[in-house]
Amino acid sequence: MSAVRRPSLIVAGLAQVGACGIFLLRILRALPLSLRYLRETVRQVFFVGAMSLTIIMICGLFVGMVLGLQLYHTLSIFGGTAALGTVVALSLYRELGPVVTALLFAGRAGTSITAEIGLMRATDQLDAMEMMAVDPLAYVVAPRFLAGVIAMPLLACVFNALGIFGAHLVGVNWLGLDSGTFWSNMTSSVDVWTDVMNGVWKSAVFGAVCTLIATFQGYTTPPTSEGVAYATTRTVVFSSIATLAIDFVMTAFLM
Numbered sequence: 001m002s003a004v005r006r007p008s009l010i011v012a013g014l015a016q017v018g019a020c021g022i023f024l025l026r027i028l029r030a031l032p033l034s035l036r037y038l039r040e041t042v043r044q045v046f047f048v049g050a051m052s053l054t055i056i057m058i059c060g061l062f063v064g065m066v067l068g069l070q071l072y073h074t075l076s077i078f079g080g081t082a083a084l085g086t087v088v089a090l091s092l093y094r095e096l097g098p099v100v101t102a103l104l105f106a107g108r109a110g111t112s113i114t115a116e117i118g119l120m121r122a123t124d125q126l127d128a129m130e131m132m133a134v135d136p137l138a139y140v141v142a143p144r145f146l147a148g149v150i151a152m153p154l155l156a157c158v159f160n161a162l163g164i165f166g167a168h169l170v171g172v173n174w175l176g177l178d179s180g181t182f183w184s185n186m187t188s189s190v191d192v193w194t195d196v197m198n199g200v201w202k203s204a205v206f207g208a209v210c211t212l213i214a215t216f217q218g219y220t221t222p223p224t225s226e227g228v229a230y231a232t233t234r235t236v237v238f239s240s241i242a243t244l245a246i247d248f249v250m251t252a253f254l255m
Helices: 002-048 050-077 081-122 125-131 136-174 179-189 192-219 225-254
Strands: none
Touching (some): 081 125, 081 136, 081 192
Protein backbone atom coordinates (compact mmCIF):
# COMPACT_ATOMS: atom_id res chain seq x y z
CA MET A 1 0.00 0.00 0.00
CA SER A 2 2.81 2.41 0.93
CA ALA A 3 4.70 1.50 -2.23
CA VAL A 4 1.68 2.49 -4.28
CA ARG A 5 0.99 5.64 -2.31
CA ARG A 6 4.56 6.97 -2.41
CA PRO A 7 4.82 7.38 -6.21
CA SER A 8 1.40 9.03 -6.25
CA LEU A 9 2.58 11.61 -3.72
CA ILE A 10 5.71 12.28 -5.76
CA VAL A 11 3.67 12.66 -8.95
CA ALA A 12 1.25 14.99 -7.17
CA GLY A 13 4.13 17.09 -5.88
CA LEU A 14 5.71 17.34 -9.33
CA ALA A 15 2.32 18.27 -10.78
CA GLN A 16 2.03 21.09 -8.24
CA VAL A 17 5.51 22.36 -9.15
CA GLY A 18 4.62 22.27 -12.85
CA ALA A 19 1.31 24.05 -12.25
CA CYS A 20 3.11 26.72 -10.23
CA GLY A 21 5.60 27.21 -13.08
CA ILE A 22 2.78 27.62 -15.60
CA PHE A 23 1.12 30.08 -13.21
CA LEU A 24 4.36 32.10 -13.12
CA LEU A 25 4.35 32.31 -16.92
CA ARG A 26 0.76 33.54 -16.82
CA ILE A 27 1.72 36.22 -14.29
CA LEU A 28 4.64 37.38 -16.43
CA ARG A 29 2.34 37.58 -19.44
CA ALA A 30 -0.13 39.69 -17.41
CA LEU A 31 2.54 42.09 -16.08
CA PRO A 32 2.35 44.61 -18.98
CA LEU A 33 -1.43 44.80 -18.60
CA SER A 34 -1.10 45.24 -14.82
CA LEU A 35 0.85 48.49 -15.29
CA ARG A 36 -2.45 50.30 -15.86
CA TYR A 37 -3.33 49.38 -12.24
CA LEU A 38 -0.34 51.23 -10.79
CA ARG A 39 -2.32 52.50 -7.81
CA GLU A 40 -3.15 48.91 -6.82
CA THR A 41 0.53 47.96 -7.06
CA VAL A 42 1.51 50.86 -4.80
CA ARG A 43 -1.19 49.87 -2.32
CA GLN A 44 0.12 46.32 -2.25
CA VAL A 45 3.71 47.51 -1.72
CA PHE A 46 2.47 49.43 1.31
CA PHE A 47 0.47 46.42 2.52
CA VAL A 48 3.22 43.79 2.24
CA GLY A 49 6.13 46.15 2.89
CA ALA A 50 5.28 48.97 5.28
CA MET A 51 2.82 46.88 7.27
CA SER A 52 5.57 44.28 7.84
CA LEU A 53 8.11 46.77 9.16
CA THR A 54 7.24 46.27 12.83
CA ILE A 55 7.96 42.55 12.95
CA ILE A 56 11.00 42.95 10.68
CA MET A 57 12.54 45.68 12.85
CA ILE A 58 11.91 43.93 16.17
CA CYS A 59 13.20 40.57 14.94
CA GLY A 60 16.21 42.19 13.26
CA LEU A 61 17.15 44.00 16.46
CA PHE A 62 16.99 40.88 18.62
CA VAL A 63 18.73 38.67 16.05
CA GLY A 64 21.59 41.18 15.96
CA MET A 65 21.76 41.31 19.74
CA VAL A 66 21.89 37.52 19.99
CA LEU A 67 24.55 37.37 17.27
CA GLY A 68 26.63 39.99 19.04
CA LEU A 69 26.41 38.20 22.37
CA GLN A 70 27.16 34.71 21.02
CA LEU A 71 29.92 35.74 18.64
CA TYR A 72 31.65 37.95 21.20
CA HIS A 73 32.09 35.05 23.62
CA THR A 74 33.14 32.71 20.80
CA LEU A 75 35.66 35.17 19.35
CA SER A 76 37.06 35.95 22.80
CA ILE A 77 38.32 32.37 23.01
CA PHE A 78 40.62 33.08 20.06
CA GLY A 79 41.35 36.70 20.98
CA GLY A 80 39.44 37.99 17.97
CA THR A 81 36.73 40.16 19.52
CA ALA A 82 37.84 43.05 17.28
CA ALA A 83 36.31 41.17 14.34
CA LEU A 84 32.84 41.16 15.90
CA GLY A 85 31.43 43.82 13.58
CA THR A 86 32.82 42.08 10.49
CA VAL A 87 31.44 38.65 11.39
CA VAL A 88 28.00 40.03 12.29
CA ALA A 89 27.78 42.10 9.11
CA LEU A 90 28.83 39.21 6.85
CA SER A 91 26.41 36.83 8.57
CA LEU A 92 23.53 39.25 8.12
CA TYR A 93 24.28 40.45 4.61
CA ARG A 94 25.03 37.04 3.11
CA GLU A 95 22.61 34.71 4.88
CA LEU A 96 20.56 35.68 7.92
CA GLY A 97 19.14 38.93 6.58
CA PRO A 98 17.59 37.60 3.35
CA VAL A 99 16.59 34.20 4.79
CA VAL A 100 14.98 35.35 8.04
CA THR A 101 13.26 38.24 6.27
CA ALA A 102 11.80 35.80 3.73
CA LEU A 103 10.55 33.48 6.48
CA LEU A 104 8.94 36.38 8.33
CA PHE A 105 7.50 37.69 5.06
CA ALA A 106 5.95 34.30 4.31
CA GLY A 107 4.41 34.13 7.77
CA ARG A 108 3.00 37.64 7.78
CA ALA A 109 2.42 38.91 4.23
CA GLY A 110 2.28 35.58 2.37
CA THR A 111 -0.54 34.20 4.48
CA SER A 112 -2.47 37.46 4.10
CA ILE A 113 -2.14 37.35 0.31
CA THR A 114 -3.26 33.72 0.20
CA ALA A 115 -6.24 34.32 2.47
CA GLU A 116 -7.32 37.43 0.57
CA ILE A 117 -7.18 35.82 -2.88
CA GLY A 118 -8.69 32.62 -1.50
CA LEU A 119 -11.66 34.53 -0.12
CA MET A 120 -12.07 36.22 -3.48
CA ARG A 121 -12.21 32.76 -5.04
CA ALA A 122 -14.65 31.47 -2.41
CA THR A 123 -17.00 34.45 -2.85
CA ASP A 124 -16.84 34.33 -6.69
CA GLN A 125 -15.20 37.75 -6.97
CA LEU A 126 -12.58 36.45 -9.41
CA ASP A 127 -15.28 34.95 -11.63
CA ALA A 128 -17.19 38.24 -11.51
CA MET A 129 -14.08 40.09 -12.72
CA GLU A 130 -13.80 37.75 -15.68
CA MET A 131 -17.45 38.36 -16.53
CA MET A 132 -16.76 42.11 -16.51
CA ALA A 133 -13.78 41.63 -18.89
CA VAL A 134 -11.25 42.36 -16.11
CA ASP A 135 -8.31 39.96 -16.02
CA PRO A 136 -7.90 38.77 -12.38
CA LEU A 137 -4.25 37.95 -13.01
CA ALA A 138 -3.54 41.52 -14.13
CA TYR A 139 -5.65 43.24 -11.46
CA VAL A 140 -5.25 40.95 -8.44
CA VAL A 141 -2.23 38.65 -8.82
CA ALA A 142 0.37 40.64 -10.77
CA PRO A 143 0.33 43.74 -8.48
CA ARG A 144 0.88 41.50 -5.46
CA PHE A 145 3.69 39.67 -7.23
CA LEU A 146 5.42 42.94 -8.11
CA ALA A 147 4.90 44.22 -4.57
CA GLY A 148 6.62 41.16 -3.11
CA VAL A 149 9.62 41.50 -5.43
CA ILE A 150 9.97 45.21 -4.60
CA ALA A 151 9.33 45.03 -0.87
CA MET A 152 11.49 42.03 0.06
CA PRO A 153 14.94 43.62 -0.63
CA LEU A 154 13.87 46.78 1.20
CA LEU A 155 12.70 44.78 4.21
CA ALA A 156 15.97 42.81 4.19
CA CYS A 157 17.94 46.08 4.25
CA VAL A 158 15.93 47.24 7.27
CA PHE A 159 16.50 43.88 8.97
CA ASN A 160 20.26 44.10 8.36
CA ALA A 161 20.45 47.67 9.64
CA LEU A 162 18.62 46.82 12.87
CA GLY A 163 20.69 43.65 13.25
CA ILE A 164 23.97 45.56 13.05
CA PHE A 165 22.58 48.16 15.44
CA GLY A 166 21.62 45.42 17.92
CA ALA A 167 25.08 43.85 17.68
CA HIS A 168 26.60 47.29 18.29
CA LEU A 169 24.45 47.77 21.38
CA VAL A 170 25.59 44.47 22.85
CA GLY A 171 29.22 44.57 21.75
CA VAL A 172 30.00 48.23 22.45
CA ASN A 173 27.53 49.46 25.06
CA TRP A 174 27.27 46.24 27.08
CA LEU A 175 30.48 44.24 26.61
CA GLY A 176 32.85 47.21 26.24
CA LEU A 177 34.20 46.71 22.72
CA ASP A 178 35.69 49.84 21.17
CA SER A 179 33.20 51.51 18.84
CA GLY A 180 35.84 52.62 16.34
CA THR A 181 37.20 49.09 16.11
CA PHE A 182 33.69 47.72 15.57
CA TRP A 183 32.91 50.04 12.66
CA SER A 184 36.36 50.28 11.04
CA ASN A 185 36.85 46.52 10.79
CA MET A 186 33.36 46.14 9.38
CA THR A 187 33.73 48.82 6.71
CA SER A 188 37.17 47.58 5.65
CA SER A 189 36.14 43.93 5.32
CA VAL A 190 32.59 44.07 3.89
CA ASP A 191 32.45 44.59 0.13
CA VAL A 192 29.37 46.17 -1.41
CA TRP A 193 29.26 44.08 -4.60
CA THR A 194 30.45 40.77 -3.17
CA ASP A 195 28.58 40.74 0.13
CA VAL A 196 25.77 43.30 0.14
CA MET A 197 24.57 42.74 -3.42
CA ASN A 198 24.52 38.98 -2.94
CA GLY A 199 21.99 39.51 -0.18
CA VAL A 200 19.98 41.89 -2.37
CA TRP A 201 19.78 39.35 -5.20
CA LYS A 202 18.76 36.64 -2.77
CA SER A 203 16.07 38.89 -1.29
CA ALA A 204 14.61 39.67 -4.71
CA VAL A 205 14.47 35.97 -5.62
CA PHE A 206 12.95 35.08 -2.25
CA GLY A 207 10.36 37.81 -2.71
CA ALA A 208 9.39 36.42 -6.12
CA VAL A 209 9.22 32.82 -4.88
CA CYS A 210 7.29 33.54 -1.67
CA THR A 211 4.79 35.80 -3.44
CA LEU A 212 4.39 33.32 -6.30
CA ILE A 213 3.58 30.53 -3.85
CA ALA A 214 1.17 32.75 -1.89
CA THR A 215 -0.73 33.91 -4.96
CA PHE A 216 -0.78 30.43 -6.50
CA GLN A 217 -2.17 28.83 -3.35
CA GLY A 218 -4.84 31.50 -3.02
CA TYR A 219 -5.79 31.50 -6.70
CA THR A 220 -6.13 27.70 -7.00
CA THR A 221 -7.63 26.94 -3.59
CA PRO A 222 -10.99 25.16 -3.40
CA PRO A 223 -13.76 27.77 -2.82
CA THR A 224 -14.46 26.73 0.77
CA SER A 225 -13.41 28.00 4.18
CA GLU A 226 -11.52 24.75 4.79
CA GLY A 227 -9.75 25.09 1.45
CA VAL A 228 -8.62 28.64 2.30
CA ALA A 229 -7.31 27.45 5.68
CA TYR A 230 -5.30 24.63 4.09
CA ALA A 231 -3.98 26.97 1.39
CA THR A 232 -2.75 29.41 4.04
CA THR A 233 -0.91 26.62 5.84
CA ARG A 234 0.63 25.34 2.62
CA THR A 235 1.86 28.86 1.83
CA VAL A 236 3.96 29.01 4.99
CA VAL A 237 5.30 25.46 4.65
CA PHE A 238 6.14 25.60 0.94
CA SER A 239 7.58 29.13 1.15
CA SER A 240 9.87 28.16 4.03
CA ILE A 241 11.13 25.03 2.28
CA ALA A 242 11.61 26.81 -1.04
CA THR A 243 13.47 29.68 0.63
CA LEU A 244 15.98 27.41 2.36
CA ALA A 245 16.48 25.22 -0.72
CA ILE A 246 16.98 28.17 -3.08
CA ASP A 247 19.30 29.79 -0.54
CA PHE A 248 21.59 26.76 -0.71
CA VAL A 249 21.58 26.77 -4.52
CA MET A 250 22.21 30.52 -4.78
CA THR A 251 24.96 30.39 -2.15
CA ALA A 252 26.70 27.61 -4.07
CA PHE A 253 26.65 29.66 -7.28
CA LEU A 254 27.35 33.10 -5.79
CA MET A 255 30.24 31.91 -3.66
